Amino acid sequence: MIQKIRLFGDEVLRKTAEPISPEDPKAAQVVQDLIDTLGANEEFALAAPQIGHSYRIFIINPIWIEDAEKRYPMIFINPELLEFEGDQFVPEGCLSIPEIYEKVKRAQSVKLRAQDLSGAWKKYSGKELFARAVQHENDHLDGILFIDKISPIRRRLLHGKLKIMASTTKNGVNVG
Numbered sequence: 001m002i003q004k005i006r007l008f009g010d011e012v013l014r015k016t017a018e019p020i021s022p023e024d025p026k027a028a029q030v031v032q033d034l035i036d037t038l039g040a041n042e043e044f045a046l047a048a049p050q051i052g053h054s055y056r057i058f059i060i061n062p063i064w065i066e067d068a069e070k071r072y073p074m075i076f077i078n079p080e081l082l083e084f085e086g087d088q089f090v091p092e093g094c095l096s097i098p099e100i101y102e103k104v105k106r107a108q109s110v111k112l113r114a115q116d117l118s119g120a121w122k123k124y125s126g127k128e129l130f131a132r133a134v135q136h137e138n139d140h141l142d143g144i145l146f147i148d149k150i151s152p153i154r155r156r157l158l159h160g161k162l163k164i165m166a167s168t169t170k171n172g173v174n175v176g
């Protein structure tokens, strides 16, 4: 089912998400909700806390990644980032923080492992957009948002906007 995207100010975005057994029926349900919600938003990647589930799961739509297996979607359960290489510094956005795009320093390429819904561990590696998505989504599982990683000057400039966004979210008004 398509779920409401949790917005900046929602406490679930700041929690450390729990590991989940892929055999737990809840895992399949969270994955399906992520797929439905990602598709509805025509977005690139989505983490479980962004739809209110504090579990270590994210998905990536590989259609936009040139050298990826053309399979929709890529499912990462209990992901573990293993290796980082190089740097990239490009603008990022987040469905949970609408209309804000800021440059974030990330590793240029990553290697990780994660479980799929069968419980099998699979290894992945990728660079550029894929590597950014993995780092951004994995941060969501630790309660970290991309605005935590921008320069202090940029963060100061956004302070007012973010404060308003957070208070609006808390009042239950849909700002996105």
Ligand SMILES: [Zn+2]
Pocket: 093, 094, 095, 096, 136, 140
């Ligand atoms: Zn995000």
